[in-house]
Amino acid sequence: MTHLLQMGAFAKDALVLDSFAGSGSTAHALLKLNRSDGGHRRFILCETMDYAQTLTAERVRRVMAGYGDRDKEKAGLGGGFDFYTVGEPIFLPDENLNETVGTDAIRAYVAYSEGIPSGDQTTAENPHSPYLLGLNRETAWIFHYEPDRATRLDMEFLSGLRFGADTGASKPGTVIIYADRCLLSAAFMAKHGIIFKKIPRDITRF
Known part of the structure; x- marks a missing residue:
């Protein structure tokens, strides 16, 4: 993923949108790229699945703060982010207003x-x-x-x-x-x- 971002020639202050965040690999790669070249790239991740907080956001937190034990410890890449939920949908499955x-x-x-x-x-x-x-x-x-x-x-x-x-x-x-x-x-x-x-x-x- 980091290689793909480098190929995209994103400016050091780019804002990257990932509409299908999955496990959060885009955020991980951007943070890694920022660490390597001193960039200040930001990201917006969107995920509709119920693992958004427990998997996606948790991975980003760990990557920023560091994770692992002893000889397998990975230093944190730094940074910060906010996690939001959008609440109830405006429309129901039958296309009527909620x-x-x-x-x-x-x-x-x-x-x-x-x-x-x-x-x-x-x-x-x-x-x-x-x-x-x-x-x-x-x-x-x-x-x-x-x-x-x-x-x-x-x-x-x-x-x-x-x-x-x-x-x-x-x-x-x-x-x-x-x-x-x-x-x-x-x-x-x-x-x-x-x-x-x-x-x-x-x-x-x-």
């Missing part, structure tokens, strides 16, 4: 998947709607989601949105609205620049 992750995490995922610029993202505490995810002059993104009930995109919901007047923002030309059901006609939505997106979850339980 609602146990909580509303904030789901909102953050939808904002990311829609590509809403960070400067345009909003919290639930805004003057337009508690369901608003983001807003700029061209587009509003609305996530009409409730954990314990199915939601509908209808005239009643639209009447509760606040754009213009004392909010300081006029209605944008495009409004993207997530909900469980849509009761508006295609013609009405086209006329008013509304795009409906169905929330991917099992609503038969409501």
Whole structure:
């Protein structure tokens, strides 16, 4: 592995991503290479198997600190790293949302998947709607989601949105609205620049 990294001509300050970390051989090789040429290469290891902490991370710890006994002792290569887990998945195997992750995490995922610029993202505490995810002059993104009930995109919901007047923002030309059901006609939505997106979850339980 060290030979392969040398062949790749990685700069001494390179950041190397290994998306299938396995036993951690990439990290081991990078640390060894850093020791040999005084480099400061860093690494990101990703591993989905349940041995990520007990095998992958443990190997990296031992390589850094040193391991073995007496005549078989291996000196540590130095360095440091942090180990993180990503928590529960956003989607279940049936491709529905995993609602146990909580509303904030789901909102953050939808904002990311829609590509809403960070400067345009909003919290639930805004003057337009508690369901608003983001807003700029061209587009509003609305996530009409409730954990314990199915939601509908209808005239009643639209009447509760606040754009213009004392909010300081006029209605944008495009409004993207997530909900469980849509009761508006295609013609009405086209006329008013509304795009409906169905929330991917099992609503038969409501």
